[in-house]
Amino acid sequence: MERILIIGAAGQIGSELTLELRKIYGNSNVFATDVKDAPADIKESGPFQLLDVMDDKHLIHFVIRNKITQIYHLAAVLSGNAEKLPTQAWHINMDSLMNILEVAKLVEDVRKVFWPSSIAVFGNSTPKTGTPQLTVMEPSTVYGISKLAGERWCEYYHKRYNIDIRSLRYPGLISYKTEPGGGTTDWAVEIYFEAVRKKSYNCFLSEDVSLPMMFMEDAINATIKLMETDKANLACHSSYNITGPSLTPRQVAVDIRRHIPGFDITYHPDFRQSIAESWPSSIDDSELRTSIIWKPRFDLQQITDSMIEEIRNKV
Ligand SMILES: NC(=O)c1ccc[n+]([C@@H]2O[C@H](COP(=O)([O-])OP(=O)(O)OC[C@H]3O[C@@H](n4cnc5c(N)ncnc54)[C@H](O)[C@@H]3O)[C@@H](O)[C@H]2O)c1
Known part of the structure; x- marks a missing residue:
């Protein structure tokens, strides 16, 4: 046991x-x-x-x-x-x-x-x-x-x-249950919470920085x-x-507008911009996928649908 x-x-x-x-x-x-x-x-x-x-x-x-x-x-x-x-x-x-x-x-x-x-x-x-x-x-x-x-x-x-x-x-990692703990990819969680709460988000990265993400x-x-x-x-x-979809703040903002048409995003990059720029924009995880026979289920649209629904239930 x-x-x-x-x-x-x-x-x-x-x-x-x-x-x-x-x-x-x-x-x-x-x-x-x-x-x-x-x-x-x-x-x-x-x-x-x-x-x-x-x-x-x-x-x-x-x-x-x-x-x-x-x-x-x-x-x-x-x-x-x-x-x-x-x-x-x-x-x-x-x-x-x-x-x-x-x-x-x-x-x-x-x-x-x-x-x-x-x-x-x-x-x-x-x-x-x-x-x-x-x-x-x-x-x-x-x-x-x-x-x-x-x-x-x-x-x-x-x-x-x-x-x-x-x-x-x-x-x-993108999730709705607990607030993220101070990482460079926290924007990808905050953006959904702020979209539901305030219909706007001030992003700490620039619009086109692409980072690997996962639900x-x-x-x-x-x-x-x-x-x-x-x-x-x-x-x-x-x-x-290991990876899911690679996402930029702009792509996520556009997808959020399927649910919240007036959603507004502004960009004020801070010290985390240079951290993000030093990381890969996409990852090859084929070795893991063969070792454990696994692949991710959630693409951007499915992530957005789940995040908006769950956050609306929460707030
Ligand atoms: N969340 C992500 O996007 C992400 C991405 C890559 C790697 N990771 C890694 O995954 C792990 C978990 O990340 P997370 O996002 O859940 O982090 P988090 O900050 O949300 O949670 C970490 C938890 O550890 C607790 N903790 C801190 N110091 C402790 C101590 N001395 N003894 C016991 N507990 C202590 C904190 O109170 C907190 O609840 C970390 O190793 C992180 O580096 C996370």
């Missing part, structure tokens, strides 16, 4: 992934944890506890006491926030991952770990379109540097200690599929490329 620990369960991904995993593995077998309070449905449907992943002693006690077999480590400082506090972001992103890798090494019951990387591992010298799985990687942000270093550590622990750690280089439902399905796939089918032990 699997007993799953989610670290960062109150965040954009964790708040949805926890509920999906509880449907599959049973509510009482999925332990949600975070340093902040979680949404009511997470606390009401199964165990939730405050836990700081930086506190390695509490972490290992928690894992042993609850007989944890799988860990999803989702806590991180995201790209936009990391540029404001580079040394703290490096400390949190790296030390938290090292704590998890050490727990996986020391506690025999822990058989699998999931840790997300990001398209931020790529940089200005990476091919911009159809970015392949293996390519030049010279990230220019502290977030990207920490994710690339994390990928190397994951592969190292796999090779040296035979730890089964699985990872995806998520693109920008949260697709990201969660791929994550669970990756974790359930037989280890023998997985060739990559650092992190797999």
Whole structure:
């Protein structure tokens, strides 16, 4: 029987992934944890506890006491926030991952770990379109540097200690449940909320910057599929490329006008513009698609339809 620990369960991904995993593995077998309070449905449907992943002693006690077999480590400082506090972001992103890798090494019951990387591992010298799985990687942000270093550590622990750690280089994730946590692709969530609330949005990127994106439902399905796939089918032990549609703010704004004809968008690029420009505009994820036999379901129109409907229900 699997007993799953989610670290960062109150965040954009964790708040949805926890509920999906509880449907599959049973509510009482999925332990949600975070340093902040979680949404009511997470606390009401199964165990939730405050836990700081930086506190390695509490972490290992928690894992042993609850007989944890799988860990999803989702806590991180995201790209936009990391540029404001580079040394703290490096400390949190790296030390938290090292704590998890050490727990996986020391506690025999822990058989699998999931840790997300990001398209931020790529940089200005990476091919911009159809970015392949293996390519030049010279990230220019502290977030990207920490994710690339994390990928190397994951592969190292796999090779040296035979730890089964699985990872995806998520693109920008679009969801309606929880506000995004300070990344460069947050505009692709904010634009829908502001369209419904105010019929206008002031975008922090320019109109034609294209970035790889993915609807949260697709990201969660791929994550669970990756974790359930037989280890023998997985060739990559650092992190797999993954993507949905590549989108610009202008394309999303035009699509929103199918539902909200008067929607108005203005563009005032800030420091995140140069981060976005250093990332790929499209990704080749064919290696993942063959390894786990998966493809995304949501294109731009389906994302817009779901976002507008769900946000209207919410607000
Ligand atoms: N959301 C995206 O678009 C995206 C894209 C690429 C990669 N990722 C990666 O996916 C992971 C989750 O991202 P997210 O968008 O859900 O982030 P988020 O910021 O929404 O959530 C992270 C959660 O971790 C918690 N946390 C922070 N410090 C902690 C600590 N010391 N101990 C325990 N919990 C702590 C936060 O309170 C928060 O609830 C991160 O590793 C992120 O880099 C996300």
